[in-house]
Amino acid sequence: MELIAEGVSHRYGGTEVLRDVSLNVRAGEILCLVGPSGCGKSTLLRLLGGLEAPGAGRISTRGAPPEGCLNPLTFVFQDFALLPWRSVAGNVSLALEHHALPTAERARIVEDALRRTRLSDFAGALPRQISGGMKQRVAIARALAVEPAVMLLDEPLSALDAQTRELLMDDLVQLWARRPFTAVYVTHNLSEAVRLGDRVAVLSRRPGRVREMVEIGIPLAERRAEDPPLAAVERRLWEAMREEAMAADRELVDG
């Protein structure tokens, strides 16, 4: 399934957040959205997933979602969004309970999702008992459980410390290697973008527009953090973003 944005503009009150953004997410790719803070990349993601309605323009999907897909556009949130009163397994099962599934089938899906994210041993733990990295893995398991056509990840690693981020990035790469998924990945971290993205869209400062679209030709599984070609891409992205970030930094929030 493809996800397409055509001429999307959006404003909050008097503030124009996005201006005429067009992009498409191809089946099987990870599209990273990077940009200076406040450029509207998270807003764009919420628009893509239907959590907000665009002020102008159109968001559409083309093609059928994969077989067994329960929720075509599925979010992974920055702050995990786990129910603190439900166990790890309960949080994953939350995404399935309102679908007509036989109990055994639901249990199988939960178990499978927990196994893929290496959480099987923590199925009964409560969110407050587990680390931040594990919480985000629960959120990823919950997203995988509904077999999404497109995963929408909103700065999924930003709330984590640097080491955990590194580990979780490897997890994402491995998950993708075992079963490729389509995703839009919002981040302000360029090294995350070049590690995980097939393409990287650089947004300008507010109002956000697509300033540049960079294709990274290296297969995901073959990338290493210090690869010279990757470093070159990262440098190029930074060149594109630097000016925007500096200008954004000087703006008043409500100016």
Place this chain on the structure above:
Amino acid sequence: MAELSAGGEAGEARPVPFRGGGFRPGRARWAAPALFAALLILWEAGSRAGIVSALTLPKPSDVALTLWGLAKSGALLEHLVPSLTRFAVGSAMGVSAGIAVGVMIGLFTLARAGLAPLVSALFPIPKIALLPLFVIWFGIGEGSKYALIAFGAFTPTVVSTWGAVDNVDRTLIRMGQSFGMPWRDVVRKIVLPGALPGILSGLRVSLAISIILLVAAEMLGANRGIGAYILEAGALYDLEKLFAGVAILSVMGMATSALIGFLERRLLGWRN
């Protein structure tokens, strides 16, 4: 090292004083019974020594004897059963209606715009003043008492529920919607459990108000019940009986508080 301690007499190490304590009440299970016992002993001793006259305050031991007699004669049950029934029925009606309205105010624009000012208008009315009205509407029997207690528990429950629903993390609600959860499920699985801590702590206030109104209702029109018992004792200036009745009310208050504490530990174990 010497140049680092410039200005001071070099060499001597002084421990950094600890200054981060306090502001963090812990648990001390013994404190409440100890204070309680100390007060009673002081009181009893004062009465026996003649410092406290029996006309102004009865001896605690006499009050205890009165309670014991009340229990042995079966009169305690005769008063306690109707009181507890009224308390249970009235507050159950008030609390459940209050939670329903509070959730509606928390979730719907129209309910908030329409009902919130109405609740603010009802809240400060002394409910006891309405008892004659309730007697006309619901009769002199149990109906008017249930209505009074229910009404008293209703308004504080609405306010606390509404606040609790407002405080539910909106990202959790968006998360539910992002998984395509139907509205009903979002309310049942996310909003209500998320609001439960606030609802339960509001219940402490609502139930205490219920007890006050229970006594008021029984004083104004009942033959049986703790309120009627206290009223009768007061009319006869029988201070032992009066204090026995008041002691029963205190125990009821503590019991409801303990019940809510129990519910909190059972239902909100996920917090800490």
